[in-house]
Every structure is written in structure tokens, then in C-alpha cells.
Amino acid sequence: MRVLGFIFSVLLFAVVLSFKLLADAVENSRIHTRNNSEIMLLNKKIESLVSQVNKLKDLSPKKFPKVKELSYLSKKRILVTGGAGFVASHLVDRLMSQGHEVTVVDNFFTGSKKNIEHWIGHKNFELIRHDIINPLYVEVDQIYHLASPASPPHYMFNPVKTIKTNTIGTINMLGLARRVGARVLIASTSEVYGNPLVHPQNEDYWGHVNPIGPRSCYDEGKRVAESLSYAYAKQENVEVRVARIFNTYGPRMHLNDGRVVSNFIQQALQNHTITIYGSGKQTRSFQYVSDLVDGLILLMNSNYSLPINLGNPEEYTIEQFASVIKDIVGGVSPIVKQTGVQDDPQRRKPDIKRAKLYLGWSPKVPLNVGLKETIKYFENELIKENAKEISLKDD
Numbered sequence: 001m002r003v004l005g006f007i008f009s010v011l012l013f014a015v016v017l018s019f020k021l022l023a024d025a026v027e028n029s030r031i032h033t034r035n036n037s038e039i040m041l042l043n044k045k046i047e048s049l050v051s052q053v054n055k056l057k058d059l060s061p062k063k064f065p066k067v068k069e070l071s072y073l074s075k076k077r078i079l080v081t082g083g084a085g086f087v088a089s090h091l092v093d094r095l096m097s098q099g100h101e102v103t104v105v106d107n108f109f110t111g112s113k114k115n116i117e118h119w120i121g122h123k124n125f126e127l128i129r130h131d132i133i134n135p136l137y138v139e140v141d142q143i144y145h146l147a148s149p150a151s152p153p154h155y156m157f158n159p160v161k162t163i164k165t166n167t168i169g170t171i172n173m174l175g176l177a178r179r180v181g182a183r184v185l186i187a188s189t190s191e192v193y194g195n196p197l198v199h200p201q202n203e204d205y206w207g208h209v210n211p212i213g214p215r216s217c218y219d220e221g222k223r224v225a226e227s228l229s230y231a232y233a234k235q236e237n238v239e240v241r242v243a244r245i246f247n248t249y250g251p252r253m254h255l256n257d258g259r260v261v262s263n264f265i266q267q268a269l270q271n272h273t274i275t276i277y278g279s280g281k282q283t284r285s286f287q288y289v290s291d292l293v294d295g296l297i298l299l300m301n302s303n304y305s306l307p308i309n310l311g312n313p314e315e316y317t318i319e320q321f322a323s324v325i326k327d328i329v330g331g332v333s334p335i336v337k338q339t340g341v342q343d344d345p346q347r348r349k350p351d352i353k354r355a356k357l358y359l360g361w362s363p364k365v366p367l368n369v370g371l372k373e374t375i376k377y378f379e380n381e382l383i384k385e386n387a388k389e390i391s392l393k394d395d
């Protein structure tokens with residue numbers, strides 16, 4: 001009897017315990033469900049508050065970066081083609097802060113509104129969505145003509161369009177300059193030297209370009225743009241300035257422009273393999289974007305009308321450059337070599353004697369300083385991109 005009583009008590013205890021555990025589980029799941037629905041409710045409230053704050057922001061007067069007040073005589077009306085792109089948006093910032101009236105023209109092929117959104121609504125600023133292969137009629141004193149895709153994947157994406165932009169687009173800008181008596185600065189490139197047989201490259205060198213290779217739409221397009229400039233200067237008295245720009249880097253570069261600076265920084269930041277195409281012995285020199293902007297403005301306002309190299313003559317092999325970036329970023333990315341690409345220039349270094357002599361210009365920003373700024377920019381952009389990916393997955 002005692003034994004039976006004991007067994008009964010144990011069974012009773014076990015049943016009571018299971019019941020209690022089940023009740024706790026039910027209660028927990030109720031709290032959990034309640035928490036989830038409360039969180040959803042809170043999220044909805046936050047979303048509606050954010051949208052109200054954004055509406056209020058739109059109503060409140062926008063704060064612009066500081067600009068100088070210029071007199072009527074010193075204030076110029078300046079057109080910047082490709083103004084929403086990497087280089088030109090920095091140029092726009094400088095011209096705006098100097099107090100000029102700036103009109104940006106862009107078809108947003110590779111440019112982005114966010115590069116210039118801080119000026120939208122400013123009384124000195126105007127943005128026109130326009131493709132420069134169509135004529136444009138505006139009254140201006142100076143034209144900085146930078147519209148053209150610049151990185152190989154972008155300009156090879158639609159080679160015919162790249163040629164049209166650099167030929168028909170340039171004719172349209174030179175024609176506009178002739179009609180309104182404006183001075184025009186053409187953004188040419190070190191690519192007019194092709195895979196150079198002269199080192200460093202000076203402006204008297206005629207270049208070594210493959211006219212039918214994959215890069216020719218850009219290289220030859222820019223060479224025609226230069227020819228057109230001097231034809232308009234000779235025949236139509238248009239005042240032209242020609243900048244042969246070498247590799248430039250800095251914030252607002254495209255994340256996916258496929259060039260060495262953006263590739264290496266992204267790979268290093270994500271601890272991915274840093275890929276070198278070819279032997280790694282090919283050289284490049286890199287100029288920080290603010291140095292280029294200084295040079296472009298000096299050239300535009302100078303009396304010098306022959307082509308001028310704007311670039312940083314400090315030369316690095318691609319191998320060295322990969323290690324510089326890896327050292328600054330830190331991380332554990334291995335550096336690996338892959339097959340080279342067709343017509344890749346093997347040596348690139350500007351001779352900048354002309355720029356020094358006629359513009360008093362030489363680059364000031366050391367590579368490690370410029371790279372740190374650029375890496376910071378890429379870091380933020382990658383964080384934003386990852387946040388977008390996560391929110392897309394949540395949707």
C-alpha cells in the first residue's frame with residue numbers, strides 16, 4: 001500500500017510539473033506575441049514620425065554650404081557638363097563656394113544627384129537633365145566640359161555612345177561656346193597617349209593608341225575632342241583650354257567603376273582577395289581630386305591654350321599600390337595576380353613641367369592623406385549599401 005502511495009505521489013508530481021511547464025510555455029508565447037505586436041505597432045509609429053519629420057524638413061529653409069558674395073563684374077555664369085559626376089561635382093563645389101553662378105548639365109549615366117543635392121535650390125545653382133549629344137542653348141561665360149564616362153567598364157558598356165558623347169557632345173559644347181562667346185575647357189585624358197613609348201609622358205608626345213581596340217571608343221573619342229577644340233579655335237576663334245587628366249581618385253568615386261583605386265579599397269575593406277590584373281609591374285600615378293580641381297580652375301583662367309597634363313608624377317607599380325592600400329585599411333586580404341587585360345597601358349606618369357611653368361600648379365595632397373579620405377568615404381558607402389541590402393531582405 002505504501003509503495004502504491006509513493007508511486008501515485010510521484011505520478012501526481014510529474015503531471016503537476018508538466019502542467020506547470022505547459023502553462024509557462026503558453027504564457028511565454030503570449031508575452032512573445034504581445035511583444036511582437038507591440039514592436040510592430042511601435043515601428044509603424046516611428047515610421048509615421050520619420051515621415052512627418054521629413055515633411056517638416058522639406059518645409060524648413062534649406063541650409064547650404066557657405067558661398068562668397070561676388071560683385072556683378074566678378075561673378076561668372078559657368079556651365080559644367082557632367083556636373084553630377086565624380087570630378088565635376090567637386091569642381092561645382094569649388095565654383096559655387098567662390099560665388100559664381102553654376103549650371104550643371106548631366107544625363108545621369110554615371111553621375112548621381114546625390115553628388116550635387118546640397119546645392120539644389122540655391123539661387124546660384126541650376127541643374128538640367130540633358131544629354132549633350134543634343135544641342136543646348138544657355139547663356140554662359142565659361143564651359144567646363146567633363147561629360148563622358150571615364151572608367152573602362154562604363155565607357156565600354158556602350159562604345160558607340162561614348163564616341164558620340166566625345167565627338168557630337170564636344171561639337172555641341174564648342175558650338176555653344178562660339179555662339180555665346182564663352183571660353184571652354186575640355187577634359188581630355190592621359191589615355192590620348194595610349195600605351196606610351198615615351199616616359200614620363202609630356203604634352204608633345206603624340207601617343208601610341210590602338211584605334212580599333214576595346215579602349216579606342218574613349219581614347220580616340222578624346223583625341224577627336226582635342227582635334228575639334230583646336231579646329232574651333234583656329235576656324236571660329238573659340239577660346240579653348242585642354243586638360244589632359246591623369247588617374248584621379250577621391251570621395252564620390254563610383255563604388256563599381258572597376259578601376260584600380262575603387263577595386264583595391266573595396267576588396268581590402270571587405271577582407272576579399274585584392275586582385276591585380278597582369279604582372280603588377282605596370283605603373284600608375286594617382287592624383288587627389290582637390291589637386292585636379294585647383295589645376296582645372298587655374299587652366300581655365302590662364303592665357304595658356306595648348307594641352308596641359310594634370311596629374312601627380314609620383315609613380316607606383318600596381319603591386320606597390322595594392323600593398324599601400326592594404327596597409328592603410330588593415331585586414332587580411334591576400335593579394336593575387338590574374339590574367340592581364342587587353343591594351344592595358346604599362347607605364348603612366350605625367351611630365352608636369354608645363355603645368356608648373358604656365359599655371360604655377362603642382363599637386364599638394366600626399367597619397368596616404370588622400371587615400372585615407374577616400375577609404376573613409378568608401379567605408380560609409382559600403383555601410384549604406386549593406387543597410388539597403390538588409391532592409392530589402394526584411395521587406
Ligand SMILES: NC(=O)c1ccc[n+]([C@@H]2O[C@H](COP(=O)([O-])OP(=O)(O)OC[C@H]3O[C@@H](n4cnc5c(N)ncnc54)[C@H](O)[C@@H]3O)[C@@H](O)[C@H]2O)c1
Pocket residue numbers: 081082083084085086087088105106107108109110111112130131132133145146147148149150151154165169187188189190244245246247248249
Ligand atoms: N577620373 C579620372 O581619373 C579621369 C582621368 C582622365 C580624364 N577624366 C575625364 O574627366 C571627366 C570626368 O570624369 P569622372 O571620373 O568624374 O567620370 P564620371 O563618370 O564620374 O562623370 C562623368 C559625368 O558625365 C555624365 N555624362 C556622361 N555622358 C553624358 C552625356 N552624353 N550627356 C550628359 N552627361 C553625360 C555622367 O552622367 C557623369 O555625371 C571625363 O570627361 C573623363 O574623361 C577623368
